[in-house]
Amino acid sequence: MLKKAASLILISLFAGMLSGCWDNRDINHRALPVTMGVSMKGDNYNVLLLIPEPVENTTRIRLVKGEGKTVTEAIDTISRDMESFVDMLHMKVVVFDKALAERGLMDSISGFMRARDISPKVIVVITDDEINQFFKRSQKTMAPEGTTLYDCFEKDAGWNPEIALTRVWEVYRSIHSYTRDVAIPIIQAGTKTMIEHNGSAIIKNGRMVGRISSEETLLMNAFSGESSYGKVEVMNHASVLIVSNTFRNSSKVVDRTPYMNSKIILKVSLLETRENTNADLIREELEKVLTLRCDAVIEKMKANEADVLGLGQFFRNKLPRNELQHWRTEYLPRLKMNFEVRTIIQNEGNLKMPS
Template sequence: MKSFRVKIIAVIMGMMVLLEGCWDMKDINKAYLPVVMGIGKGSKEKYKIILEIPDAAGKIQFLEKEAKSISKAIDLIRTDSEKSINLVHLRLMLFDRKVVDDGIRDIIDYAVRANDISIKGMIAIVDADFDKTLYHVISPTPEISTYDFFSKEAGWTPNQSLVTIWEAYRSQNSYSEDIAVPLLQNGERTIYAFKGTAVMREDRMVGKLNREETFLYNLFKGNYSGGTIEIAENTSVLIKQSKIKHHRHWSDKGPSLATDITLDVVIAESPSGKSNVQIEKEVRDQLNRNFEMTLKKIKGYRSDVLGIGVMYRPQLTEEQIKNWKSKWFPKLEQKINVRVNVINEILIKDEAHLDQTFIR
């Protein structure tokens, strides 16, 4: 009998040990799950933090606090909130342009150190009225989320730049690479409107690319899916495949890079009578001309947003890597040569063909 009691006590103690790890579990219905964090300048404190929290019905709730640090502002939000705040679903960090002008190194470092923030989350800069953009909402639709603007499975196109928290952290600690960050404002009938791309040098904005230049930036990076190129006389083509090959060289004058980009395209729109050869030439000439102007503009910012320094890292000394942005990148001679292949023709069906099609 005594042995039986000992066994019962052992079982009970074992169950208590198993349950011990669940004592602080919280009901998910008792937690707020923000998807957007806005980081602006406070009226009284250094930071103003705005959290955007959607619900199942598509409605948005906003929680806001000011503090000298981001973590303190979030703690103050937690203090006044009737639910716990969990940042594991945070998809987007929006920076006020005024904050970016002072540098975002500390903010990115915080995001990487925070245990409950995913480094896969996106970042963007609000180049407009910060409060108006953050508090801007459209009619409640559960199918639409703020993150869709940056999702390649939803609203993203190659005319928009895209960068994650991790990429920003890697860039601001790199001697050989910078990043391009999307610039946003509130839309009229959409959540956001894309204004262009901020060219960053380390943790500060030094210039801006427009939509067409952003498209070229993405094309160079290999992000072309869904890209449409418009040329003169109501003609446009859709990129189906892109092949990029770089030819590096280092001489006594410094680095030089020749890049061959081969595009396979299909015709989306074209006036009748225009040949494929003519379309190929127009697209090729336009892209080569635009690439040349864009490369000159980027070089003037002394920002390696194209990540060219990364290509040279294996053949550079440690000292050359450290001096890449200040010494070697300004000396870079770069040339891009675009080739275009039209892989389809416009198919015009006559009435007889259409009738046969419907009969089948």
């Protein structure tokens, strides 16, 4: 009986030691950065972290820096030198220096996916500014909670259809895809606002090879299914509000030349008009502007051999698998693309126009 009792006591003790979150740190001993900046100096990565800290009924933003052979090593260096453990669980945005983006993001993005310290849903951004200057200037206009930059890309906050919205997992997918590339938003520190948008970077195999304008980014978002509601298209004779957009696509391959027809159906509402302007003239001008913009995006894709519209997805079942790896270099430059734009003016705006 004594042996059984002793055994039960030992089992209870061991069970108590094994249960519970013995390796967890108290929330008060964790630093939770919301934004990270990454650049390179020589062969080393420079990492900056924006960490909100509660101070006397408010929050202040703390900017800390680290350096290492990898991004993970730089973060570990920061965590080692701080009084709190750096936990990347709440990371929202990663900002890359343009020079690093042109050099290539493959190692950084692959490291994020492999280590899993950072969520694959984190938004990826590129800055035209030098990374240290960008964070110092934007820090002055940032809200105390530190999420202002993230709000610029949040659909329920400051995002609009002219802004690319690309996450870590999408960049990683494009690196390992034969038929799909991505565009990453380009920003700089603003003078009257926290940031200013400068279009989007064309990313091919994890490297920045070109850029498109904000208006061309709108087309890319619409093509990929992102809503373009709220976009005001300013023309010579009128301003319109794009209410909805629909794409209808068909594709074929003839003698190793890909052909694609894309019909864009836009529903718009008139906002402003000039004198002697009628609906037919507005419709004609809008369709001409959008057709030229579509053609410009295709030409940039061909010049950079980067498929940011993901057109190769429409040819995956029309080409042998061993030919898909040549989509960017052989098939995309020969692509024959036909855009047809149809505009439906569904009403004359919120105000009644004079007869």
